[in-house]
Amino acid sequence: MNAWGEAADLVGAVLLLLGCLQCLLGVIGMLRFPDVLSRSHAATKPQTLGMLLVLVGVALRLRHGIDLGTLALIVFFQFLTSPVASHLVARSAYRTGQTGSRGLLRDDLDPQLSDGERQGE
Amino acid sequence: MSNLYRDRSPYSWSFRIGGGRRVLDLPLIAWLTVIWILLWGTLSWANLVNGVVVAVSLCLAFPLPAVDLGLRLRPLGILRLAAYLLYDMFSSSVEVTRQIFARGLYHAAVVAVPLRVRSDLMLTATAVAVSNVPGGSVIEVRRSTATVFLHVLDADDPGEIESAQRSVWRMEELVARAFGTAEDIAHVTRPVPEGNPSP
Numbered sequence: 001m002n003a004w005g006e007a008a009d010l011v012g013a014v015l016l017l018l019g020c021l022q023c024l025l026g027v028i029g030m031l032r033f034p035d036v037l038s039r040s041h042a043a044t045k046p047q048t049l050g051m052l053l054v055l056v057g058v059a060l061r062l063r064h065g066i067d068l069g070t071l072a073l074i075v076f077f078q079f080l081t082s083p084v085a086s087h088l089v090a091r092s093a094y095r096t097g098q099t100g101s102r103g104l105l106r107d108d109l110d111p112q113l114s115d116g117e118r119q120g121e
Numbered sequence: 122m123s124n125l126y127r128d129r130s131p132y133s134w135s136f137r138i139g140g141g142r143r144v145l146d147l148p149l150i151a152w153l154t155v156i157w158i159l160l161w162g163t164l165s166w167a168n169l170v171n172g173v174v175v176a177v178s179l180c181l182a183f184p185l186p187a188v189d190l191g192l193r194l195r196p197l198g199i200l201r202l203a204a205y206l207l208y209d210m211f212s213s214s215v216e217v218t219r220q221i222f223a224r225g226l227y228h229a230a231v232v233a234v235p236l237r238v239r240s241d242l243m244l245t246a247t248a249v250a251v252s253n254v255p256g257g258s259v260i261e262v263r264r265s266t267a268t269v270f271l272h273v274l275d276a277d278d279p280g281e282i283e284s285a286q287r288s289v290w291r292m293e294e295l296v297a298r299a300f301g302t303a304e305d306i307a308h309v310t311r312p313v314p315e316g317n318p319s320p
Contacts, residue, residue, distance in 0.1 A: 091260055
């Protein structure tokens with residue numbers, strides 16, 4: 001293995017570690033935040049970055065064209081599907097009033113929802 | 122498969138089988154084939170042929186409604202969007218870490234952000250892009266008024282709400298310049314709505 005290969009291995013290992021740390025951070029956030037909506041912040045965002053870092057790390061260690069394609073596919077679908085899932089969780093959490101015991105400082109959505117119900121939307 | 126005719130798009134053909142309308146959309150078939158090959162992990166003629174067969178059968182078995190998505194792929198815009206997304210993810214990860222470890226309580230808020238784009242694709246793509254960066258969680262999207270409702274952590278700081286809105290508008294512009302039609306781009310070059318967006 002040449003120097004470039006070793007460098008790529010090293011950077012890959014560091015990125016794997018960073019990605020795992022990022023995911024750990026997300027889990028800690030889930031434990032610390034009090035309500036569903038805040039937890040969904042912690043559950044989705046650091047995870048996406050963490051997974052991206054892990055996959056780049058894996059890509060740097062594999063270094064095969066077709067494997068890179070597969071990894072890119074994983075990233076693509078992750079980016080496409082995780083917002084849908086988190087949006088649906090957030091939406092149902094909001095509509096069932098799981099906004100936390102402290103309430104919201106400002107809520108632009110509530111009056112619109114009430115309007116919509118009155119107009120029979 | 123009698124009256125084969127060309128669809129509006131130059132790359133798709135539609136025809137009727139029995140009572141149902143079927144569309145063979147070449148970009149969709151090509152994309153499904155690429156996914157198939159990537160999933161198998163080897164590029165061979167057998168995989169290519171099988172991929173095309175599977176893609177065509179999928180399109181025939183599960184027809185999608187014929188919609189004009191208005192999707193344009195602009196390589197430069199896509200690069201800029203990707204670079205901005207990456208930058209935003211890294212810079213905001215620090216912020217989220219701070220919020221996670223901050224002592225004490227915070228106030229969250231739900232903020233309405235009216236968008237300037239109107240097309241469904243742009244609305245969806247902007248919402249997806251916003252959800253993927255830390256700082257905003259999309260709770261609700263109102264299609265009729267093209268409004269996105271965000272859940273913002275740390276709303277005690279009034280600057281936080283404004284910066285969340287600004288980042289959505291920035292994202293909207295980048296998305297339109299990456300995937301939008303000329304009309305969408307014209308929409309996002311207009312100034313952002315001023316003042317309090319809530320009705």
